[in-house]
Amino acid sequence: MKKIIIIFSILLLLNISSKSSLVSADPLLDLLNSILGGILGLLVPLLKSLLGGILNLSPNEYTDLAKDLRLLASMGIKISAKELQERAAEIAQINLLNDGDWTAKLGFNFLLPEEFRQKRRGALMADLAADAVEDKPREKRVARAKRETCTYKTEFDVRDKWPGCRPIISYVQDQAFCGCCWAVSTASCYTDRYCIDRAKKGLSTPNDANNIFSAFDILSCAKPNGCEGDYPYTAWEWIRKYGVSTGTDYPRRNGCKPYPFSPTEKNPTTKPCTQSCTNRGWRIPYNNDRKHYISKFDNIKGEQAIKNELQRNGPVVARFYYYEDLGAHRDGIYRHVWGAGGKDGHAFVIVGYGIRTCGNVKLPYWIIRNSWGTNFGEGGFFKFLRGKNECGIEDYISYGIPKV
Known part of the structure; x- marks a missing residue:
């Protein structure tokens, strides 16, 4: 048959x-x-x-x-x-x-037409120095023959320091085709830091909708057209002034204002800001739910300052100049080597750092949580060259201090 x-x-x-x-x-x-x-x-x-x-x-x-x-x-x-x-x-x-620093993959993100790739990012970069836009000469490295001769060592990971928050920090969201990485990265970073601040006080934080904070609340209310991009500090300022409601990503669809866009919805439009929960099954009224604030937010730059903040208080939001080859990344330590870009940006969350050793050659890296779902990179995470300000990644780092 x-x-x-x-x-x-x-x-x-x-x-x-x-x-x-x-x-x-x-x-x-x-x-x-x-x-x-x-x-x-x-x-x-x-x-x-x-x-x-x-x-x-x-x-x-x-x-x-x-x-x-x-x-x-x-x-x-x-x-x-x-x-x-x-x-x-x-x-x-x-x-x-x-x-041999990293491996490129022919897959979903790389095959997308540019009009859709543009919707997978969304961090504005106009406030950064113009010279950062230039595609500077690539540093030549000694090619290695075999990947298996290399070892990766994590020097610091926030999930190891605050293990009770590991399930929350390890969760990877998908912004779909809405250019709101600025909101998704900030909301998820706030969620991480909220859990960590509670852990510092001896409190446990269940990985449920009561403790996941809404990117959709931010992107729909902090800016009229949140899917068209903005700055992470717009999101931090909104949380400082007005707070943020609960709300999970699209697959979980829970909390007051869950993310409304499916990973395959090609043309999502920013829905109007509402003063009520979009999840009608959520029993806490919006004005009572949106009581999660930060006492302040700040910007830092430079490798050591980033490492210090990670060790003290947890994940930080980073912006960098986007290039086309990022969509091809599968594994290894990303650095830009090919393709158009350098004019607009993408935002994601740094959760740690480490070093790769291949023979006598050492290469430091950041551990990044992206917002393109788990099919990107290594389960949604990837490694990014550290200490060279690759694509401007170490120029603009932001974070907020939750009020717990």
């Missing part, structure tokens, strides 16, 4: 392809547009034939890529065979340029 189904599927695909050849000569688009586009068993062999001479992918990597293409197609974003091959060649180029 299984063989009959496979034979029927192949014959049906050939029939569809022959009919569609009058319109399209693209085997990938033909398959994605057909009723068989969701069958990985057909998509994976096609990908191998298209990419085999460009990238050396494992069977699991081909399967993951097929799933990403299927997800993109379900969103109306369909990649042609030519486009896929061009993007694959760019991945190969990135892996040649980065001297």
Whole structure:
């Protein structure tokens, strides 16, 4: 029976392809547009034939890529065979340029058209020095032959110092296609620091909706068009003046004002600021729920100042100049080596730092929690070059002190 189904599927695909050849000569688009586009068993062999001479992918990597293409197609974003091959060649180029410091991946974030990649960030950078925008010459490193000869050592991680807050700090959110990293990173950093301040007082903090604070409350109320980007200090100032309500991310959909945008919603629009909970099942009125403030917020810069603040009070929000190659990052220590960018920014949360040793070569890094879901990097976290102000990451760091 299984063989009959496979034979029927192949014959049906050939029939569809022959009919569609009058319109399209693209085997990938033909398959994605057909009723068989969701069958990985057909998509994976096609990908191998298209990419085999460009990238050396494992069977699991081909399967993951097929799933990403299927997800993109379900969103109306369909990649042609030519486009896929061009993007694959760019991945190969990135892996040649980065001297083995990190590995690039052909996947969902890198395959997005620029109009959608832009919605995955959202930190404004106009207040920073103009010279930080320049794409400065890359520091040449000695290429290493094998990744397995390297060891990574965490020198400090806030989750180790305050283990009771580990579940909260380890949770990765997805801002989807709303350019509100400025709000998501600040709200999640406040959530982390709220838990840590309670821990300092000997109080435990359950990882539930009562203790998760709303990025949506900030992005809809602190600015009229929060999905179009802003500064983290806009979010900190809002919390200082008006407080912030509870609210989880989209999958959990709990608290007073949970995040309303699905990870696959292509064109979310900022909803109006309301003085009531958007979650009608939440029993605490908005004015009683939004009683979580900071006593002050501050900006710092420089590696040592960042390390000191992490050790004293917990995670901090960082901004950096975004470049296209970030979307390709899979593992290793990110530094910009390829692609357009350097004009606008992205914000995320620094939770620790460490050092990688490859033979006699040491490379320091920050431990970053991003807001692109768990499919990015290493479960939503990634390592970022430390101590060189890479892409301006050490120029603007912000944090708030919760009132607990």
